[in-house]
Amino acid sequence: MSENGDLRIGVYVCHCGSNIAGVIDPKAVAEYAATLPDVVWATDQLYTCSDPGQRQIQEDIKKYHLNRVVVAACSVRLHEPTFRACVANAGLNPFLFEMANIREQDTWVHSHEPEAALQKAKDIVAAAVAKARFLTPLDMIEVPVTKAAMVIGGGIAGISAALDLADMGIKTYLVEKEPSIGGRMAQLNKTFPTMDCSI
């Protein structure tokens, strides 16, 4: 946070077994991360997403008073929800977490250039830390819910949906533009797979 002079960032570099550590040295990345501005704690872990990995983050948040957490591991699309929940459980706002993808977008695609892959991992972590310095806590937006549904189209799909909703006790408007519901199915003679009549 810009106005917040007291940034305390923790960085966790995952080995992902040999998926990352087989190409680059996670320790070297963590050591580099420790030199970055506002980073007060950086370390490497065998599997950050594992229970022990997550527990360590949660303990460190308390021990080092971390107020930003960066995990350098796999894709945001995979584990961002995991780590958001992890830091939230330790009392940190989940939007103060940032992820650096050094697996899918680094070690898995540059295994023939370990030197360059290491440099890239350092850059990726530096960028994540740079972003983390400007993260702000955010609250989920809560909205009320009107307990009623509208189904547009009174063919078999719409009728099925409306009946299920109505059976769950939900007021349902079934809107059909023709004078009768039924849709295409009402026009059919016998229907596969049962060969019974359609209506």
Added chain:
Amino acid sequence: MVDAARHPNIELLTYTEVKRVEGFIGNFKVLVEEKPRYVLMDRCNGCGACAPVCPIEVPNEFEEGLAPRKAIYIPHSQAVPLRYVIDIDHCIKCYKCVDACGKLDAIDFSQQPKQRWLDVGSIIVATGFDSFDPSELTEYGYGRYDNVITTLELERINNSAGPTAGQIIRPSDKKFPKKVAFIQCVGSRDERFNLYCSGFCCMYTIKNAVQWKLTYPDADITIFYMDIRTPSKGYEEFYRWAREMGIRFIQGRPALITEDPHTGNLFIQAEDVGLGQLIELESELVVLSTAAVPRADTEQMSSILNISRSPGGFFMEYHPKLRPVDSPTDGVFLAGAAQGPKDIPASVAQGSGAAARAARILNAERWEIEPIVAHVWEDRCISAQGKKCGICATKCPYNAIVVEQGKAAEVMPAKCHGCGGCVAECPHNAITQMHFTDAQILAQLHALLAKEPEKKIIAFMCHWCSYGGADNAGTSHFEYPASSRGIRVMCSARQDQDFVYEAFRLGAGMVLVSGCHPQDCHYITGQRVAAERFERLAKRLAEMGISPQRFRVEWISAAEGAKYAQVIREMDEVLRSFDPQALKEENERVRPELERRLRRLTEIPDVAKALEQVYA
């Protein structure tokens, strides 16, 4: 059908159309308009005394035009609700029906369209499909030859409640046809019309053939097909049964049908792929299995509901694998053939799925939305200073921004989906996106280009597609050079041209902006906004003196790992082909112009600080 009409929790609104949808998940307001029936729903008892006296006859749509109906009519005998309606366009106002109705007094010519707003928490779109008009395929002569019909017409003819009371007769001479041929994939799997397979026509043709054969074991039935598609449970067995009962299957798409005007019989010319030779087959009736196509009003509905369409034109799901029932708009779900051709079992399943997805929201007291939304800095917005602007509102695909002159633009957080398009489009840098602020993104850029910028390719990616494509390259272990450095935003629309300028100002060797293909956009029009922006930007960069090969725009889906890897490989090759010294000189030459364009960047909150950082 009747269950739906009787259910105490269902309010049936027939002859009604949706005109407008406002609001957001949990809180939609829908304007519906009931067309005048000119028959009072609470008085009409469906007795049918009116129709016989009506002098007007027009083709009945429900019977595919094969039988007439009156101007006062019910679509069919099982209609729900069983109430008459007057087709006012054909009614001559003779008022004979009024007399016939008598004491019930159910007819009211003074009715007007009735509009009302309804509050709902969720919407399910189940508007179904249309059938392809086969007259577009002139080689089959539909519309010219009486005895070429569609399967839907056959469904009506072969229906005991239909126009012929279930007697199969052919249109030209009302005789029973002993030789019939079905033609598959009419308008489907055809580059001229629709590329996709309509899915259910193979089965409905087999169904009609089987039924025919069961009733008339001597009938001579041929089915011309490209491939038979019977993948669901029990369907292949059904197909086998059809073959065993003597229905002839010929693989080959007929090229031409001609008619003998004397007999009304048809000659089908086709290549029999099995025999490897051209054949001609005479038939007394030809039935066309026409493609399922999107409803004519799909485009209008998609703009009313703010949901996008897939390449074939049907409504698009949020994610083809993982969220096949959700539309891209939160709280709006899709069911049935509206989302893509589907048979009845699949339509019922998706209807139930959509109900469950909607109930998840409707059974909650409150709903949480991710706060990655746009935010206006009121002091920077020129509308607040009384000037005319409102660009942000025009770029928002969700109508989430309201601009009133004299007031700062206002973002409705619950409607905002967080694409960030408005943020990048605002010419005064007066909007930001939470969690993807200018400061955050520029801080990343700065860190990535701290060392040896000329040797690097900056790759801006969108979360849903090109970042997914880069991940896919990873999971597939497609190697590419390690010179690229990625920056992820939610949508390519968030990729501000200033980011590109800043990347070059910092000395980046190459810049890639990437996002989804137009039809895959998670934010309806986000990709289009980005595409237009970067087309302009590419020209401007070239004019400024940046070698055109140094800036590239690519649309890459989450499945296109190979493409992502290839793009980076090609860019790396171009980068290596430059003389490093010449590149540096080019950067120096354009720097003053870039600095001029970026001079106001540091006025954006936190940006100056983000660019201050010195890297060891």
